[in-house]
Amino acid sequence: MHYGDPTQDPHLNTINELDSEEARRQLNAVLDNATVAIFLMNERQQCTYMNAAAERLTGYSLHETQGRALHDVVHHTHPDGRHYPLEDCPIDRAFPERNRMQGEETFVHKDGRFYPVAFTASPIRDDNGHPIGTIIEVRGIAEEKARDTALRESEERFRNMADHAPVMMWVTESDGYCSYLNRAWHQFTGQTAEEAKGFGWLDATHPDDKGEAERIFASANARREAFRIEYRLRRADGVYRWAIDAAAPRFGPGGEFLGYIGSVIDIDERKEAEERQKLLVQELHHRVKNNLATVQSMVNFTLRTSETMDDFRKSVAHRLSALARSHSVLTSSSGRLTALRKILFSELEPYDHDRRVELDGPDLNVPDDVAMALAMATHELTTNASKYGALSVDTGVVCLSWSVEADGFDGRILSLQWRERGGPPVTIPTKRGFGSMLLERILGPQLRGAVQIEYPPEGVHVEIRGLIQAPVAHPYANFAQEVVP
């Protein structure tokens, strides 16, 4: 039995078999209950019929539109206010072109507002196939449009967020096809969107890891489960970096599987940071031990060279302060170089009034070990000057000057002069203490140079010469002379 052919069914009558009254009744029931707006137009594009949905959509009733070109009633103006001539209207071209036309347009409601519609205009033909009118179906699509816009905006928001995220992100569809990778991915791998899309992203993984990554992804995709892969990812410069790729399945409102959203983190970076931190802690440990050793030796040495407990107490306190000051200067300097002027001045600062301290020399940076040695020497010379020399009286002056000369090879020699004047007449010391031990025996070899102390009656004169050499083994880095702000 063919249900499609009503003539085969004795219980159903076709419209053709009904009397015309009954046919009209049934046709009106169909047309007026349809949710799509239906218009009939004659050969002059005038509206001859509107169903109920059409009246609701346009705001006009049939008698308001009858006898007028429908276009001039509901479609006369563009949303930007320009006139919309009938000749330009694609809906009305169905008739002269004898073709079905479909598309989207914006109509004007009776109350003046614009609303988007989807239309289908089909020619009506007579028995000879000549067009005698047009039937137009129109659907209001304002809600659809709003949904589309909202979706597009939400999509744009996601992309905007993803492209500014500090991690690499990607999105796949239910069949595993990668439809989106964020900017961080493209920046890291150097892949273009075209190269990475689909399954191209796998080409950025290490050849030894690619097979396994593909297998884990495919099997997770089949089970729709979250997954996590570790692989080496090729960076734009060609270096492979270990990365963790973690992904969660996406599900639609109806619970349907949509694919995955995943993020990729370069864990080499973290590993390197951990390694750096470990080294820093070791370095710190080493320095703390070294400083404790310094303090212990300083106390021991000071004890041996002090005549009274009061001398001892004062000397230890002053030397500890000097060490602390030097450390502050060294810590605040960048890298492993310290500004010479800063380290020298930190010792002489307490006497820097009434023009009693003169510092004269070029701005230059010296390696930290040289800076520390010169700071200690300056401390001892300053202490000595304040006890017996130029800084022990109000009229005395200390002049500290320095210059740099080439050593004839690849290094530079620092020459530093300490001169006192205006102090009490100098006598050659009979006892050798901390200062002279430091200056005469330790400092020279430490600086690969020499220290000379003279005691002319007008004031102590010390010359310190030392090779200053940057600690990095770079052919041009043996000496770093920089302008210190």
Place this chain on the structure above:
Amino acid sequence: MKRNLAGARVLIAEDNIMVAMDLASEFEASGAEVMGPFARVEEAIAALDSGKPDGAILDVNLLDGIVTPLAVNLIETNVPVVFCTGVSLPTELGAHYPDAQVFIKPTSSDRLVDALALRLVPR
């Protein structure tokens, strides 16, 4: 106990200025003659040309690197050595000389002098 190291030559390799000064004066107060103190391995090895010491106190990390070449030179020629280091002996040095005497910084200079004094061979 008052040590008497009169006539002994002791080499000191130490790049910490304060520790070097303290050690040198501690040894000299005991009557010893001090070679150095040296802040660089290279300079200490060069000084060996003018004669071997009777004993040595060695820091491990010096300004120009690890003390190993100097330590090996001394130990292989039967010079008693005492190490004083902030961390530990370099692995290959510790493995080669498991009996090496090592003090971890900070260690007071008189303990180091005592330790070396016990190992000095009277001449």
